[in-house]
Amino acid sequence: MSGKIPKYFINELLSRTDIVELINTRLSLKKYGKNYQTRCPFHQDKTPSFTVNHEKQFYYCFGCNAHGNAIDFLINYEHLNFVESIEELSIIHGIPIPFENNDSNVLYLKKQKLYSLMETLCRLYQKNIHLNKLATEYLFKRGINKKMIEIFLIGYSDVYWHNFSDKFNINKSLEQDLLNHKIIAINKTGYKYDIFQGRIIFPIQDQHGRIIAFGGRSINNTLPKYLNTQETTIFSKGKTIYGLYQVKKICSKPKYLLVVEGYIDVITLTQYDINYVVSSLGTSTTSEHIKLLFQYTNTIIYCYDGDQAGQNAAWRTLIKALPHISDQKNLKFILLPNNEDPDAIIRKEGRDNFQKRIDHAVTMSRFFFKYILKNVNLSSMDEKFQLSALALPLINTISSDTIRIYLRQRLARMIGILDDNQFEKFLYEQEIKKTTKKLIRIKATPMRILIALIVQNPGLAKIAPPLKTLSKSNIKGLQVFLEILQTCLNHPNINTGQLLEFYRNSKIIHILKMLSKWDHMIIQTEIHNMFLDLLRNIYNKTLEERQEYLISKERKKGLNMHEKKEIWNINKKLSQNKIKLFRK
The missing domain is CATH 3.90.980.10 (DNA primase, catalytic core, N-terminal domain)
Structure with missing residues (x-):
């Protein structure tokens, strides 16, 4: 953010931030070797493929290729823009943002x-x-x-x-x-x-x-x-949840959140020790509300009046929530007696009885079919077809394969298709096959491996010899490597996450991000030696370039005494295959 937020400040924020702690307040991470893992929040993940590395201050998903540093996580998980993510970190650490240009x-x-x-x-x-x-x-x-x-x-x-x-x-x-x-x-x-x-x-x-x-x-x-x-x-009403701050003060990861309609409902239930109550400010539930709530819990329970208006409101909420439901994230409903609100009913029946209503909340699948079957005559073939036409598009908005298939099978039995496999085959033939992202295959050139090694292990810069003689070389990618090397030398304690932040808006950020998660197949114990070997080979290649140039010039114009001495030294170094710069 040149001209707006100083890079030194962003680097300072990232150095104060532990990405493991940041993500663990939102997802439940488990230690796995040197890394931490959980199911990916950015795609339907059946087995934990979301990995967080403390040393590199970097996250990566082997399933969907989501990756980045703490800032990237906030941008993608909490749907913030860049400046908002910096503001979020600045609030966490209690330091104001020192903008460079007040006009910006x-x-x-x-x-x-x-x-x-x-x-x-x-x-x-x-x-x-x-x-x-x-x-x-x-x-x-x-x-x-x-x-x-x-x-x-x-x-x-x-x-x-x-x-x-x-x-x-x-x-x-x-x-x-x-x-x-x-x-x-x-x-x-x-x-x-x-x-x-x-x-x-x-x-x-x-x-x-x-x-x-x-x-x-x-x-x-x-x-x-x-x-x-x-x-x-x-x-913004459509993005704000009342009472969430009070819930977070008691528990950062509540088992569930109970969503009611009014301020008084939230306050009264909290007074009765129902400490996980929030409200959407009396406005209709939005997708932003649902995404925000799912950041803090895996189960949202919506509480509505049991009359027709309440049921209709619950149905509208369900439709908005379907795309966000997964094997981990689920939705339930409480439908209160007509003309009763949570504030009045908990005073009337007490906390324990109200808690029973919460414990026996109606599941998403049960409410889905109960509502959609209203006024449907299942003995009529035409109405069965209408039911299928109404239900299938909604079911198909669910990203979870497990839940989607389960609801389809229930629907199939309702309309008289008893062979689940037959029904799924029919649906498969009707749907457009989903295209999956192909894994990016990177050709393993020496320069790409070298850049990948230093991006993933910035500390390697400390063992690199002086490389000023390479600055005029035409080897593709060398100037990029030298620039990154210098950045690492200027910031001796920099990690992968901070390094990528330095180049966020540069032309090379995409290749750096790609190489930051690339599996170069080099075992950890060999990285040090491989790095030096690659540098040695590049140095030799640079000498060979100069050698070829001088030989060509000698044939065309001849060489002066200085150039003759230079080519003699190059030949000597190459024949011995020893570079003084790399001696231990």
Whole structure:
């Protein structure tokens, strides 16, 4: 990111980051020899093929060829862009990003300003709730205790902004910032007001605990009953999960996450020690929600009202989730009695009975067929065909072979095809065969092996002799090798992950990435000797190039005394096959 984020800072971030620890907070890694392994998160992996190397600070999947350093993992796993991944690492390590050019990072600075303003306003809302009897009485009436008020940072916004600003001595500068960022508003007559005026405030936090938005609940029958902050550069309803930060503080990898609809539902269930409850902010579930939730758990349980509207909402969620379901990632549903919500029902029946509902949640496959079979007459051949036409396209969106085949077989029996093999054969004939990516085969030239060795083992640079005499050689790839060698010498403790980061936006990054994961078939104990042998051979080849040039010149023009002496020395070195530079 030349001109934006200094390379030295990126290198510093990577040197502070242990890729094993970073990935292990998101996936369960197991030690396997020198490496760590798990099933790949980027493709349907039946056996662990995703490998993380601590020494190289690099990951690689033998199944789908996914690979990279800590930054690449965040980009691909958490769907971040480059700058967002750097920001993520900077937050983890508690160091700000020192942009080189302030004109290039207006968005970043705007986001930092928003975070600061949201945090300031959140604290004022929190202070204010303890000064407003009506607000606290409402919460206590809803059964929310003081501990939950503190954990979820619940606050209150006064009906009149001028009362609020006077109460907390909000100066003109802060007020103008709040107006500029549209956190508060001003009407045509110049009257300033908080869009959440007269509402209980539920601060919305990101996974790091930063305040990114607010939700407001009316307590005086003002409509709408619930109101959210408008979308900003730090807040998108379709990508945000309420309560996830609180869950993560208790357990970074919960067994499952229970998704409910409202703020109060999350808070009440947490108060009853259901410590894995989150909400999608009252909006329809999105694919981004599902991907985010699956980053923290293998099982998502959605809780809906059992009426028709609730069942329809559950079905829409299921359709969005099908492409993300795998042998590891699964979905379940709880359908509550009509007109009941989690907040009310847990108070009515208690924690243990509510936990039983969770333990007996409806599986994805059961709900799928229960919903899709509604109003289908299986004694009618036409309706069987309609069922097949509706169900098959949905089943085929599932990437897991195991789950997809299981659901197909269940469907086959329902429509009267009892021979599972016959049905699968029929489907196979109807589908376009999936094309698989061919493994990239690299021709093992000496130069490619040499570059691969130093990319995979940057410490080899320390044993390389001075190579200035090679700088004018025309051997293909040599200049690339010499540049990488110099980078490794300039950064003696550099690892593979950091080295690749130096060349992220260069013309050679693709070949370097390819060679970084290439199996050159050289055993570890022989790498040192092979590296020196290859250098020796390249040095000899350079001498041979010079020798050929001088011989050709001698035939055409003749040589001066200096050149005659040079060719004599070259002949001597080549005949002896000993290069002084490489003597141990």
